[in-house]
Each structure stands twice: as structure tokens, then as C-alpha cells.
Amino acid sequence: MSQISSHHAQPYPLVDYGWDEACEHAFSTHRAAGLIPARIVRAERSSCEAVTDTGIVRATIPGAADHGDPLSAPCTGDWAALRPASSGPMPVLHAILERRTALVRSSSSRTSLGQVLAANVDTVVVTVSLAAPLKHGRTERMLALAWESGAQPVVVLTKADACTDLLSAEEQVSGVAAGVDVLVTSAVTGQGLDTLTTVLKGTIVLLGPSGAGKSTLGNRLLGEDRLATGAVREVDGKGRHTTSWRELLPLPGGGVLLDTPGLRAIGLHDAQSGLEQTFAEIEDLAQACRFTDCAHVSEPGCAVLAAVEAGEISQRRLDSYHRLLRENAYSASRTDSRLRADREAAKKNITRHLRATYRFRERGQ
Numbered sequence: 001m002s003q004i005s006s007h008h009a010q011p012y013p014l015v016d017y018g019w020d021e022a023c024e025h026a027f028s029t030h031r032a033a034g035l036i037p038a039r040i041v042r043a044e045r046s047s048c049e050a051v052t053d054t055g056i057v058r059a060t061i062p063g064a065a066d067h068g069d070p071l072s073a074p075c076t077g078d079w080a081a082l083r084p085a086s087s088g089p090m091p092v093l094h095a096i097l098e099r100r101t102a103l104v105r106s107s108s109s110r111t112s113l114g115q116v117l118a119a120n121v122d123t124v125v126v127t128v129s130l131a132a133p134l135k136h137g138r139t140e141r142m143l144a145l146a147w148e149s150g151a152q153p154v155v156v157l158t159k160a161d162a163c164t165d166l167l168s169a170e171e172q173v174s175g176v177a178a179g180v181d182v183l184v185t186s187a188v189t190g191q192g193l194d195t196l197t198t199v200l201k202g203t204i205v206l207l208g209p210s211g212a213g214k215s216t217l218g219n220r221l222l223g224e225d226r227l228a229t230g231a232v233r234e235v236d237g238k239g240r241h242t243t244s245w246r247e248l249l250p251l252p253g254g255g256v257l258l259d260t261p262g263l264r265a266i267g268l269h270d271a272q273s274g275l276e277q278t279f280a281e282i283e284d285l286a287q288a289c290r291f292t293d294c295a296h297v298s299e300p301g302c303a304v305l306a307a308v309e310a311g312e313i314s315q316r317r318l319d320s321y322h323r324l325l326r327e328n329a330y331s332a333s334r335t336d337s338r339l340r341a342d343r344e345a346a347k348k349n350i351t352r353h354l355r356a357t358y359r360f361r362e363r364g365q
């Protein structure tokens, strides 16, 4: 999913980017101190791009080198308090408001610290193509990520026009997505798009494998072709145009589409509770296992294995559960233990409704 053009209309009222009463309330002390509200569009190490009521600005991130923990670094979607540029050339990032939700991925780096890819996402759209064989394990992984973030997942089945057995596909996917709306859509016929628009709330992200139809769907939601789809990229041959990437795109009917490059290859990171929610029926059954630490592999008196035996849970589902737990444990074990300990409190806040406000040390204060 990438973007080809960025013809944004001036000015940029922050409400189009999701500013609401709750933000205003959280910002009141900053407002009184003369700070400017902004939403971070993208963040690098020592500066970030942010949208304010008067336009997009670049702001410096003071003390950026001091951040031991990448989870506390500013990221796309964060609400920020900027100190206006008085003496220096650029405004300064003073604080990040408490995050409501955060999509965290395990980074591919050596130390494998988690990285926040998107903050304050309200709805995670898990896209599943109906034009390809269904891969439930992938859907389950994305659902675990979504639940873990604190956002509400929605499954969107794309390319309904290319599917011969819609009912069966819908039933199968609903079977692995308990507690989640499953919508059938087609960008070709327009099926399901109105319903989708009414379901989407606040800041949304589109997750899904390459080719699932995320860009095409995003363009339909935006009402214009701003995201480069597979077809365009083939012609252009050079991949995405990173220079014109806009991570935050207001939707005409309200809401904001958050689209960052990193969401593409997102892996599980400390998503234990997200996995528990995704596989809620297995977690429920586990209560009845003879051993409290039952791994549901070969233990006697295992209620989960009994349910598989009885055909109540598919072997595929249990295998997927085990695989994703392993993936999650692997990512967690690669996280440096000292940093893990250091951030216990902060992590709880970030992934579970988030009480942390990060302040940045400004030079000369």
C-alpha cells in the first residue's frame, strides 16, 4: 500500500485528523501553557512532521538520543504538544499525550525491542482476499495484533466479485473471528462499501498481506486514488514513492486513514492478551484441563485436546494457536531483559489503555 499524490487542501483543521473533546480535555494544561496541539504524521529520530491547525510543521524532538525504550518514542498517530518556535527555527515537541491504543511490532533488529507503528488507532481493518485461498492463521495473527493494540478489529473480505462460494468463505472466516464484524466487500461492484463506511470509527488502519486489496479499498474510502495499487506499481516498476507518502489521510465521511510503511510486515510482539482474546474458546476450555499449566499437546485430562477429538475445535485452529504462541514467545525472548524490566509499567500503559504522557527534555530548561 503506497501513495502516489498528496494534493492536500489548505488549511488543515485538526478535527479532520481526529481531534475531539477527549483530546481537548487532555490538552487543557498544555493549552494554558501556550503549547500547540498537533498530530504526528511521521517521526524520525530527532525530528518529526506533525499536522497542526495551521498546517504541517516539522518539529525537533529534544533529548531524542536519551530514549532507552523505543516504545516511548513519538510515532505516527500520537497527539503532541508543541512549543512554538520563538527563538529557534523549529517548534519543539514538548510532550506526547497519553495513548489510547498502540500497534506494536517486534522489530527485526538485533535487540528486537518492540516498536510502536501507530498510536491512537480506533479501528483495525483486517483484510482478507476472497480471490485467494483463505489462510486462517494469518487472519488470526492479525486479529491478535489488533486486540492487543486496544483497537476494535473488523474483518473485511475483499474481492467478493471474484469469489464463487461467498457464504462458505464468510462462514469460515467468522468461525475464526469471534466477536468481530465480518463484512463482505468488492471494490469492483461496490458491494459492502456503504456498510463498511458506517462501521469504521475514528482513526483506522488497513492490515493484510500484499495484494489483499488494501490500497484499492483505501482509495474507495478516500474517494480518490491516493494510494498506489498493485496495478499502478507494475507500470511504475520502482515500488512506492516514499517522498509523497502521507501517513494520515482524512476520510471524506469523517475518520482518518493511517497508513505507514511499517504496517506491512508487522509481527507479534508481547501479544499474549491479544492471542487470548483471539483464541478465547481455547482459553475457556483450558480452565477445565487437569493441569493448570497444561500446554494442550499430549497431557492427560486436557480439555482442549478432548474438544479437538470431539470435533468442536479444528486441529488447524489448535495448531495455529500453538504456532502464534511460539512466535510471540520468540519475540518476547529476544527483547533485552533489562529493557523489558525497565518498561514493565510503561508497556502496561501503552498496550492496555495507556496512562503515560511522555515529556521531552528541552535544552536550556
Ligand SMILES: Nc1nc2c(ncn2[C@@H]2O[C@H](COP(=O)(O)OP(=O)(O)OP(=O)(O)O)[C@@H](O)[C@H]2O)c(=O)[nH]1
Pocket: 001, 002, 158, 159, 160, 161, 162, 185, 186, 187, 188, 189, 208, 209, 210, 211, 212, 213, 214, 215, 216, 217, 228, 229, 230, 231
Ligand atoms: N476483482 C477484484 N480485484 C481487486 C479488488 N480490489 C483490489 N483488486 C485488485 O487486487 C490487486 C491488489 O490490490 P491492492 O489494492 O494493490 O492490494 P494491497 O493490499 O494494497 O497490496 P500491497 O500494496 O502490496 O500491500 C490489484 O490488482 C487490484 O486491482 C476487488 O474488489 N475485486
Ligand SMILES: [Zn+2]
Pocket: 286, 289, 290, 294, 295, 296, 297, 299, 301, 302, 303, 304, 305
Ligand atoms: Zn490442556
